[in-house]
Amino acid sequence: MRLFLILILIGFNFSLLSQSDDEINLKFIENSEWNNKGKLYSYGNLLIFQKKGVFKEEFAGEGGCEFYGIYNIVDSKLVLKLNAKQSCESEIKPEKERSCSIRIANDDPFYNKALVCNSMPYYHNQFLKSYNEIIEINGIKAEIIKERVVKTDVNLKIREKPEIESSYYKCLIEGRDYDFMPKGSRFRIFARTIEKIEINGNTDYWYYVEPILDWYSGCSDGKKYVNRAWAFGAFFK
Secondary structure, three states, rough: OOHHHHHHHHHHHHHHHHOEOOOOOOHOOOEEEEOOOOOOOOOOOEEEOOOOHHHEEEOOOOOOOOEEEEEEOOOEEEEEEEEEOOOOOOOOOOEEEEEEEEEEEEOOEOOOEEEEOOEEEEEOHEEOOOOOOOEEOOEEEEEEEEEEEEEEEOOEEHHHHOOOOOOOOOEOOOOOOEEOOOOEEEEEEEEEEEEEEOOOOOOOEEEEEOOOOOOOOOOEEOEEEOOEEEEEEHHEO
16 A cells, blocks of 8 residues: 555656746747747747847737846746837737747647746747657547648638538638638648548548738638638648
């Protein structure tokens, strides 16, 4: 019984250690860039740590503006303080003060760890998982592949899940409504299903994709816009 309790305590302590924060040092943070979009979103903020304890945060897209502040290490935590005066007049701005630590990435399956500032995770390429690693995307097992851009040589529906019966997304492209992505559309691909399947005589993987669209185009499920989907790969080139 005593041995059983000891084993439980050892396992519990090991679990706590595995969840503990990584130590942050200024050498690692200085001159580094982080983003809060990861691989699941097309747009987000860039958090850039400059020399002499200055950071800049900007929206990574059209119409964004920049916010500045100072950073330092306090009690093994990275502390960010926004400057009182900013040239950007946007009402949407970072919090005045944030405490950040490097933790296990729970929100984006493509990363091992993230820099979590208050409750917002920021991602860095150093913490990307390896190619061929198996992950789960919304409960679906997938294999990470080398990111690349492909084109479709047919009109191609993009779907919520890697299944032909799954709901598909409708897209507004250059002012026109489509039930598919038109022939010639480009996609950025990140992962694929574990097994190939056959659909109407074509055998390939399903791919986890980002439709590459301009600011005035987008796809949705009828309620909200989406920027990631599943597409059958037999028609990519």
